[in-house]
Amino acid sequence: MVKGFGSKYSGCVYENHLYPSGTTWTVDGCTECSCDLGVTTCTDCPQPEFQQCTYQGIEFDHATNWTSPFDPCDHCNCTDGVVKCMTEICNEECDHPVPHQTECCHECTVA
Numbered sequence: 264m265v266k267g268f269g270s271k272y273s274g275c276v277y278e279n280h281l282y283p284s285g286t287t288w289t290v291d292g293c294t295e296c297s298c299d300l301g302v303t304t305c306t307d308c309p310q311p312e313f314q315q316c317t318y319q320g321i322e323f324d325h326a327t328n329w330t331s332p333f334d335p336c337d338h339c340n341c342t343d344g345v346v347k348c349m350t351e352i353c354n355e356e357c358d359h360p361v362p363h364q365t366e367c368c369h370e371c372t373v374a
Contacts, residue, residue: 275303314344336367 273284275298282288287297293308313325319333323341331337331348339348357371 273300274298275301277303316341316344316346318346318348335363335365 275282275284277288277296277298278290282296282298282303284298284300287295289295290305291308294305296303296305315325316323316327318329318339318341319331321332323329323339323346325341325343328338328340331339336351336353337348338351339346351367353368355369357369359372360369361372362369
């Protein structure tokens with residue numbers, strides 16, 4: 264109980280501010296605090312829920328980057344349920360390219 268408001272006053276002091284019992288307030292634009300009979304309780308901001316992505320039947324989490332298992336030249340990412348892919352472009356100016364199964368661009372060799 265906080266004294267100085269007539270008889271007895273039930274409230275909470277949070278960051279040098281007095282809040283009456285039964286009130287709620289927001290800290291940092293997200294965290295919600297409440298005062299109940301002199302006890303301050305704060306609840307952290309809820310974490311946003313992001314959608315997973317499905318690419319070629321495979322599930323990927325939000326903010327994940329990957330190379331397509333079907334084409335090593337396709338590099339993709341998942342942003343809240345949306346898949347975006349970019350195709351790597353190789354500089355293939357060689358007479359004897361040697362393909363790699365797991366890499367997009369061929370290796371140039373001298374024959």
